[in-house]
Amino acid sequence: MSLIGSGGGYWRYSPLPGGGVKFVTRFDYRARFGRAGRWLDRLLFRPLFGWATAWSFDALRLWLDRGIPPEESLLRAKLHALGIAVLSLCWAYAGLVPKLLYPAASGELELLRALGWFPGAEPAINAALGIGELLLAAVIALRRSRGLLAAQAIALCALTVGATAGTPSLLYAPFNPLTLAMLMLAATFVAVSTRKGLPSAKRCRRQPASRNHKKTEEGQK
Incomplete structure (x- = not known):
């Protein structure tokens, strides 16, 4: 065969x-x-x-x-690929589904309106954020540099703080921005800690x- x-x-x-x-x-x-x-x-x-x-x-x-040893190299490569895959998929999902496909049903527009920073421009800002997150997912999957991983972790923390500050009730949901951020930060740690020696x-x-x-x-x- x-x-x-x-x-x-x-x-x-x-x-x-x-x-x-x-x-x-x-x-x-x-x-x-x-x-x-x-x-x-x-x-x-x-x-x-x-x-x-x-x-x-x-x-x-x-x-x-x-x-x-080769088995350790293979394990590091698998863990690194897993961390990068989790980050890329999370950013891609966050940019595509709630922001571009279903912004009204997901509550993303309400979050932006609650902040009060972009009166009247919330749909455009929401769409721009979605496109930016999709691009970030693609760059993370292709580049995997340490600086990029650190930058996306900072952006993740900023978005989480902004969302929970504007709508504190989000923290009461079983799957909320804080738990998602913790998952993605853990994936970031795995990706960064396994970069060397690959x-x-x-x-x-x-x-x-x-x-x-x-x-x-x-x-x-």
């Missing part, structure tokens, strides 16, 4: 001047299942195969350089140095 029909490759370790090791691997194969298999390979399988190969070799680098496919050179070779997957330390 494998998409790979036949293939071959090698691993090569070369000592570097002054210490260190250069590691190069090459693997190529032919896809099965005719034209459909070739298209599936080109669009999905081969890029994923290359990314996973580079990621695993960077996990090997961390094991050799920092003593981080394997990354970007640290490996994915193309050969010479243009005369066919496309290969290379990992370098």
Whole structure:
């Protein structure tokens, strides 16, 4: 059932001047299942195969350089991805559903009117906040920088304080802005604390140095 029909490759370790090791691997194969298999390979399988190969070799680098075993690298990567996913989904939901799709039913407009900061402009401000939260969700999922995670945590605290100050009765609900903020701050802590020591496919050179070779997957330390 494998998409790979036949293939071959090698691993090569070369000592570097002054210490260190250069590691190069090459693997190529032919896809099965005719034209459909070739298209599936080109669009999905081969890029994923290359990314996973580079990621695993960077996990090997961390094991050799920092003593981080691969199972710990994998656990850190899963926890980091979970934290980022929770943050992105929460921001996306908060921006799309209550602010853009159902602003009247969700009570978002009433919260803005209770603040009294934007008389008459509450619908426009609410829509702008929703679009901003959707953009923030996308940026968090793509960038994952420590500064961005800290900035969104500050924005989260500010929005929570503003909502509860304008309508204190929100704190009596079972699922309120405070409990949501606590969940998202916990996800922020997980994402920030697992950022360091993560394997990354970007640290490996994915193309050969010479243009005369066919496309290969290379990992370098």
